[in-house]
Amino acid sequence: MRLYEYEAKEIFQKYGLVIPRGQVVESAEEARPFAFQIGGPVVIKPQVSTKKRGKAGAIRFASDPEEAFRQSQSLLGMTLNHEKISTLLVEEKIEIDKEFYIGMTIDYSSLKPVVIASPLGGVDIEEIAQEKPAMVKKIGFSISKGLTDQDLEEQASIFKPNEQMLMKEVTKKLYQIFRDYDAEMVEINPLALTKQGIAVALDAFLNVDDDSLFRHSNLVKPRGMSQEEFKFEQSLKEKKWKYIEMDRDGEIGILSSGAGITMAILDLIKMHRGRPANFLDTAQMNAEGIYNAFSLFAGNTKLKVLLVNIFAGLNRCDDLAMGIKRYLQEHPLRMPLVVRMIGYREDEGKSILKGINVETIRSLEDSVEKVIQIAKGAR
């Protein structure tokens, strides 16, 4: 879960990192008095979940309160990467001497946390790493021991001697945040060095591991989505369902259990030039689970067909068939249904569905061909 810049900055400040004086505003009117209070140039930044605000021209500068008002007005309501801008962070503009990069993340190859630092900040660190690898220092460290003095020493060696002390301090604080917040990634880019020799976090990025949110429940709130969408997302999480909308104009809905098999179905559908609309991967299927899962698809008017894949290993075909039967008896389904069913108590499941005129198909490939046929016929 990625925090907004201002949220990350609040945390940074708590850990003793210096951030610019700033204020979060939701209207252009609020920007004016704050800019006046600053009494100098300000930066205005949308609080959105995309990382590429600068490239999109969505970071604005204003030299006086009037301009701050105008720039805020033009940003609010703008859409950035499908996300409507509703919140801005207005900050004093810092006089910059140098810009550094510092970040911490997890290296999936070495299975270690890494600290990454560069004296070239303010730009895409991956580009720097490719173009000027000597200017980027990446050090893996032990998760249980944390950053040792030796790690810090080595990391700081990429900076000038008179900057090393300061960078070690910043790194230590960043490490505390990394650990305390179960960060997938925490990053300051750029970290500005002022003429007075103060390191200021101009930007702040903090991505908290979704699986650790039980330890950080106070951070869970809607970002870049409506209350309704947020509630829906939370309800999926509680059920341990993975539901993904693939294509607004898609025609085929998929209800399956297990990530790998679901991906295989999507691949097969696309291979036959079908258009999957959405899929639900239910963690564990049983009669009640499949009954509830149907409700996610039933109301979708765009779906031309629904594919249900049942491979019963630990669960039972007949139990799942009962769940489908109950749903269909209580609710009329708008779209045709294709049930692929194989596994434990398959014959029993098949005859239950046959009793309500639902045919089952045994082979996965055949069931995919069937849904594509139906989708094409409905066009």
Place this chain on the structure above:
Amino acid sequence: MSIIAKRSTCVLIQGITGTAARLHTKNMLDYGTKIIAGTRPGGGGGEVYGVPVYDSVAQAVEKHPNINTTILFVPPKGTKEAALEALNAGIKIVVMVAEHVPLHDNLEILEEGEKKGALVIGPNTPGLISPSEQTKLGFVPSQYFIPGPIGVASRSGTLTYEIVSRLTLNGIGQTTCIGVGGDPIVGTPFPKILRFFQEDPETKAVLLIGEIGGTREEEAAEMIRDRKFTKPVFSYLVGRTAPEGKRVGHAGALIEGNRGTIKSKLASFGEAGVPVADTPADVIRIAKEILKD
């Protein structure tokens, strides 16, 4: 022969009194797995299907020094504590079935496992099964597996059942099938498993069931290309049509920039001479071709 899960495997079940743990303890015992003991923190005593239940791993290991493997049927929140308890008690194979173990917890477990010279399998794995040894560790449905020459390593449980059941129908059996886990960080990624299969004389060929995300398929391909793994390998890769930046089911199945793309995996396998199936039926065709030689 087989890898990791063997007749000599003596199993502890941590959290044995939970609903899922009871069910799978029964299934494993029925299959032939030697389950020696179980634990229930703070509430030992009694039995589950004849298996004695202890307060702690240390207690269980003291009473039954032959325990060499543990399976964690504990929720993701408790996985770190349970895994460290097992590692500290000297157990050398730890199977973690839970999905959604926090990333930092996972890193701590794997680091400790490495330090102790233990093998940590998972998290987010259905476990593993060796049909000729009548031993399964975890909850793979055993009816789809028969003894034979193929070693299988997979990032997905459900897809393993789908593919292996077809191998079995075609009379192609397996030495060991291992779910390596669907998380981005797992203790036994493909390269590590290949080293085990290399040492197992019964394994004649290996099937890698992979997916987008991460670089483990690429690393395995490198091993094969460099002749560090010398048996025939074939693969089935899914997630070919997954949108970038969206998690399609597994936390590990995420494409970020150029990393983890299907293109890169296909290219690496191509370079290593590993045939890649594009449908489940194609996997069987390739398996038959490989076994013909």
